[in-house]
Amino acid sequence: MxxxxxxxxxxxxxxxxxxxxxxxIGVITSAVVIIIGLVLAxxxxxxxxxxxxxxxxxxxxxxxxxxxxxxxxxxxxxxxxILTPVLRVVVSIYAFAKEGDKLYVWITVIVLVILVxxxxxxxIGK
Amino acid sequence: xxxxxxxxxxxxxxxxxxxxxxxxGGGMIVTPIMTIALGLDIKYAIGAxxxxxxxxxxxxxIAYLKDDMLNLRVAMxxxxxxxxxxxxxxxxxxxxxxxxxxxxxxxxxxFSSWNMLHKLRTSKKxxxxxxxxxLSEKLKLNxxxxxxxxxxxxxxxxxNVPGGFSMMFxxxxxxxxxxxxxxxxxxxxxxxxxKMPLKPSSATSNLxxxxxxxxxxxxxxxxxxIKPEIAAPLAIGILLGATIGxxxxxxxxxxxxxxxxxxxxxxxxxxxxxxxxxxxFG
Numbered sequence: 001m002x003x004x005x006x007x008x009x010x011x012x013x014x015x016x017x018x019x020x021x022x023x024x025i026g027v028i029t030s031a032v033v034i035i036i037g038l039v040l041a042x043x044x045x046x047x048x049x050x051x052x053x054x055x056x057x058x059x060x061x062x063x064x065x066x067x068x069x070x071x072x073x074x075x076x077x078x079x080x081x082i083l084t085p086v087l088r089v090v091v092s093i094y095a096f097a098k099e100g101d102k103l104y105v106w107i108t109v110i111v112l113v114i115l116v117x118x119x120x121x122x123x124i125g126k
Numbered sequence: 127x128x129x130x131x132x133x134x135x136x137x138x139x140x141x142x143x144x145x146x147x148x149x150x151g152g153g154m155i156v157t158p159i160m161t162i163a164l165g166l167d168i169k170y171a172i173g174a175x176x177x178x179x180x181x182x183x184x185x186x187x188i189a190y191l192k193d194d195m196l197n198l199r200v201a202m203x204x205x206x207x208x209x210x211x212x213x214x215x216x217x218x219x220x221x222x223x224x225x226x227x228x229x230x231x232x233x234x235x236x237f238s239s240w241n242m243l244h245k246l247r248t249s250k251k252x253x254x255x256x257x258x259x260x261l262s263e264k265l266k267l268n269x270x271x272x273x274x275x276x277x278x279x280x281x282x283x284x285x286n287v288p289g290g291f292s293m294m295f296x297x298x299x300x301x302x303x304x305x306x307x308x309x310x311x312x313x314x315x316x317x318x319x320x321k322m323p324l325k326p327s328s329a330t331s332n333l334x335x336x337x338x339x340x341x342x343x344x345x346x347x348x349x350x351x352i353k354p355e356i357a358a359p360l361a362i363g364i365l366l367g368a369t370i371g372x373x374x375x376x377x378x379x380x381x382x383x384x385x386x387x388x389x390x391x392x393x394x395x396x397x398x399x400x401x402x403x404x405x406x407f408g
């Protein structure tokens with residue numbers, strides 16, 4: 001390995017550590033939110049919604065969270081968990097940009113666009 | 127409701143512990159339990175399972191990141207293929223009849239048991255001389271990692287990028303369709319097709335699982351296939367279980383346990399497969 005390659009590799013190691021932090025914070029935050037929702041549901045014995053239903057849009061989830069509805073809080077937690085790897089992709093875009101690697105900034109942006117596209121597919125596939 | 131939440135958290139805990147010990151994702155364990163033992167609709171089981179894949183992937187990646195074995199460029203480039211495959215898979219799950227999903231899931235389990243057996247029999251030699259193709263140079267995929275066991279830095283090259291990319295599309299499709307991490311397919315793509323060493327292949331595969339599962343999970347989340355009362359206790363159970371499992375793992379003879387587990391996986395696979403054709407046991 002040449003010196004330049006070694007330097008590049010060390011930079012990547014630093015980026016990977018930042019990504020590690022993002023993943024940890026994301027997982028812990030979402031787990032805490034999900035547990036709060038579950039405990040609330042167990043204590044009150046209610047979901048906050050008619051039997052068999054739950055919120056699946058941003059608007060209804062946030063309204064439900066504001067009203068302390070257990071299932072809305074759980075859905076928020078589950079969404080945060082899904083968002084964790086997405087956040088990992090966003091951090092990588094920044095990291096590759098900082099490193100001046102244009103090719104990988106584009107590759108990572110493509111991955112992010114595909115993930116946003118998935119959201120749209122979910123919405124229309126209801 | 128309290129009962130079912132506690133049962134599902136227990137299932138998650140069990141799947142998390144054994145998933146970590148056997149080196150497979152929780153998804154392959156939870157879906158058969160939820161459908162065969164608890165009688166849940168397979169579509170909701172898949173929706174809940176994909177959430178648990180994200181939980182375990184993120185949890186395990188943190189450990190791998192510290193060991194400096196990931197190849198971030200390989201992961202990012204191949205994620206283009208896995209995420210597109212995963213979205214397609216998630217759409218197919220909504221359209222395909224449940225019995226087809228049972229048959230496919232059964233086939234996946236049978237394949238996985240064969241794959242585990244194959245891995246036990248052949249010990250792979252690391253760091254062979256690989257001829258990199260033009261694409262891997264252009265995409266800067268060749269890298270290096272520190273081997274803890276041999277205490278040395280290993281440089282490696284990547285070959286057959288188009289082949290690996292196609293295999294990854296298949297891995298993504300399976301992941302989205304059946305709510306599993308499809309780690310086995312991802313490792314085959316990197317280790318067998320692209321000739322990467324096994325350790326960075328496994329670490330990179332684990333990181334990719336999270337992003338791949340996020341693509342299908344978003345589809346499932348917004349179309350209502352992820353039920354909070356199923357997915358939430360399961361995810362928490364698996365997170366806790368995977369943490370416990372990876373601790374226990376250090377004190378166990380993993381090879382012996384895997385040998386016991388292989389026929390179990392095969393039999394569950396056969397059961398799922400036959401359920402798809404209307405044959406039920408127990």
